[in-house]
Amino acid sequence: MKYIIAMIRPERLDAVKRELQKIEVNRLTVSSVSGYGAQKGYLEIYRAMEYDANLLEKIKIEIAVNDEFLEPTIEAIKTGARGIDGYVGSGKIFVLPLENVIRIRTNETGPEAI
Numbered sequence: 001m002k003y004i005i006a007m008i009r010p011e012r013l014d015a016v017k018r019e020l021q022k023i024e025v026n027r028l029t030v031s032s033v034s035g036y037g038a039q040k041g042y043l044e045i046y047r048a049m050e051y052d053a054n055l056l057e058k059i060k061i062e063i064a065v066n067d068e069f070l071e072p073t074i075e076a077i078k079t080g081a082r083g084i085d086g087y088v089g090s091g092k093i094f095v096l097p098l099e100n101v102i103r104i105r106t107n108e109t110g111p112e113a114i
Contacts, residue, residue: 001098001111002070006061007035008081008091013059016080020063023072027114029062038088056089064098066111 008016013030020028034055065073074093081091103113 001101001114002065002067003096003098004061004063004065004070004073004077005094005096006063006077006081006091007033007058008061008077009087009089010057010059012081012083012090013061015083016061016077019076019080020073023069023076025063025065025069025073025076027063031060031062033058033060037092058091064101064114066114070095 036054101113102109
């Protein structure tokens with residue numbers, strides 16, 4: 001089992017969800033987050049004052065998958081997040097080992113709980 005965390009541009013969320021639905025990955029958690037990487041932010045002017053807005057809005061997607069879904073899920077996220085352009089700031093994907101999962105309602109554990 002693996003835990004996938006992806007950081008993407010907010011406008012690419014619908015495309016990523018469509019790609020995930022194609023491979024029947026329907027369980028995910030989405031959060032709005034702020035951060036920066038290679039983009040380094042931008043200069044913002046508010047009420048005639050300039051300030052450096054170095055934290056950019058991103059979307060964080062978290063998905064737990066069984067091992068056989070790992071590569072298709074990664075490819076779906078990459079396809080949806082990159083789009084046609086593949087701009088700087090398209091995102092990152094992190095893959096972590098997942099030790100255990102417990103479904104509270106049925107008490108199932110491991111791959112069956114995902």
